[in-house]
Every structure is written in structure tokens, then in C-alpha cells.
Amino acid sequence: MTQIAFIGGGNMATSIIGGLIREDAVNPDLIHVSDPGEEQRQRLEADFKVHTHAENLDAIANATVVILAVKPQMMKEVLAPLAATLTARQPLLISVAAGISLPTLQAWSGCKAVVRAMPNTPALTGTGATGLFASDEVSLDQRNLADTLIGATGIAVWVKTEAEIDAVTALSGSGPAYYFLMMESMIAAGIKLGLSEDTARRLTLQTALGAGKMASASEVAPDELRRRVTSPGGTTEQAIATFEGAHLRDIVQAAMDAAARRAAELSDELGN
Numbered sequence: 001m002t003q004i005a006f007i008g009g010g011n012m013a014t015s016i017i018g019g020l021i022r023e024d025a026v027n028p029d030l031i032h033v034s035d036p037g038e039e040q041r042q043r044l045e046a047d048f049k050v051h052t053h054a055e056n057l058d059a060i061a062n063a064t065v066v067i068l069a070v071k072p073q074m075m076k077e078v079l080a081p082l083a084a085t086l087t088a089r090q091p092l093l094i095s096v097a098a099g100i101s102l103p104t105l106q107a108w109s110g111c112k113a114v115v116r117a118m119p120n121t122p123a124l125t126g127t128g129a130t131g132l133f134a135s136d137e138v139s140l141d142q143r144n145l146a147d148t149l150i151g152a153t154g155i156a157v158w159v160k161t162e163a164e165i166d167a168v169t170a171l172s173g174s175g176p177a178y179y180f181l182m183m184e185s186m187i188a189a190g191i192k193l194g195l196s197e198d199t200a201r202r203l204t205l206q207t208a209l210g211a212g213k214m215a216s217a218s219e220v221a222p223d224e225l226r227r228r229v230t231s232p233g234g235t236t237e238q239a240i241a242t243f244e245g246a247h248l249r250d251i252v253q254a255a256m257d258a259a260a261r262r263a264a265e266l267s268d269e270l271g272n
């Protein structure tokens, strides 16, 4: 039986735990979460019936998989008191932290088998998208275990180089926030056009859901799906021309470049 420890029980850990339990992928009795926040621990226990601990060492005591879900800036100080135990027990270590490299994680933890995972919060609903990269020391069984665990929260995609994890971070790690910003903007614009807030919100969210589901289910690429909405001389054409005129594609590229750059900066700032 694989016991899983989460170090840090915040937003991302909650999303993964929620996804694992929702999909019946792991018995909650096998999940141990440590977090200094009492409120956080009570919420996790109430929502998911997992074991919680104030002390990180208590969470990892019998774990074969340890998932690091603290802020990158906390990672070094979180791992220091755990390193002796981790070095002795050699669990599979999975870090979801942006920007902390595999060699740094290995040096700070003493673990050889380390997977970097870059998930996203829709994991909570089983619709997560995660990029994965493993150290050479990760065995095939451990790789399959990481794949099965993370795959239960949505899709899991192995990338070929560690550098690609920064690109994944900029794309799908941060990506839900881009769509939420678009939703916020559409709700606000709908209200300005005369809709009630409730109507603008409900129509916006259902449109986002519908577009996402349709694009996922379709054999047809998003550009063609867009064209099918855009009648010549019609309304959508005006909106799309406005987006293109404001160089939306360049804005998206610049935004994702900035996110990827920040991931690399974090690695430089924190990785020693």
C-alpha cells in the first residue's frame, strides 16, 4: 500500500488531494498532509478525511511518496530538518514547486529519485494538466506510480528536458489564471453591455466550459472552431478584429515569456 505525504496543504495540494479522492485513486486513509496552519489542517480533514500533522516529520514517517507543495521560497528551510529521514528512507520525492531544479531538490533532500511535476488547480475537478520530468534515478515502477497518481487528477505529460518544465509552468501551471482573467473581463464587459451580474457570470462560465469541452472533444483545431463561430460580416468578426488589432497573440506570448523567465529566475535566486 503506497502511503503518500504532502508537505504543505495549501491551494495546489488541496487540488491534487481533492482530485485523487474524487477519482477514487487513493484511499484517504493513505494520505498524510502536514501544514503549520491549523485551519488548513481542519479543512483538509473535514473535506477529504485525510490524516493531518503539524509536524512535517510526522507526515513523512511511513510515506513511500512525498509530495512537496510549499512555496519555492520555503523549500530549503522545509527540507533541511527532513533531509536525514529522507536520505535514510529514500521515498519517491515529487516537487510541484515552480523553479526549484532537480539537482537542487536532490541536494536539499538527500533523495535520489525525484520527479518535478508542474500541475494546475483544475486537478481538483479531475481536469488538471501536469507536466512531469524525472531524475535518472527514478525507477520505471516509480515513474509509473507518479504517472498513475498525477494522471488521476487529469492528464500527465512527460517532457524530455527539465528546461521544458519552465515552459509548462508558463503554459498550464499558470494557465488557469489566464482563463479566469478572461472570464473576469467578459463578466465585467457583459455587465457594461446591460446584463445583470448573475446573467453575465452564468453565461460567461458556461461559455468557457462549452468552449473548453468542445475544443477538447473535437478533431478540429481551435483556429477552425473559431472560424466556425465567425460569420463573415457578422458580430464575432468585429470582436476578433479588435483582439487582433490590440495584438492579443503578442500579449499572450509576452505574458508566457515573463512567466517562464520568472521560473528561471526563481531557480537562480533560490537554488543554492
Ligand SMILES: NC(=O)c1ccc[n+]([C@@H]2O[C@H](COP(=O)([O-])OP(=O)(O)OC[C@H]3O[C@@H](n4cnc5c(N)ncnc54)[C@H](O)[C@@H]3O)[C@@H](O)[C@H]2O)c1
Pocket: 007, 008, 009, 010, 011, 012, 013, 034, 035, 036, 037, 040, 056, 068, 069, 070, 071, 072, 074, 078, 096, 097, 098, 118, 119, 120, 121, 173, 174
Ligand atoms: N497554486 C497553483 O496554481 C500552483 C500550480 C502549480 C504549482 N504550484 C506550486 O505549488 C506550491 C504551493 O503553492 P500554493 O499555491 O499551493 O501555495 P499555498 O500558499 O496555498 O500553499 C502552501 C502551503 O504551505 C504551508 N506551509 C508553510 N510553511 C510550511 C512548512 N514549514 N511546512 C509545511 N507546510 C508549510 C502553508 O501553510 C500553505 O498552506 C508552490 O511551490 C507553487 O509553485 C502552484
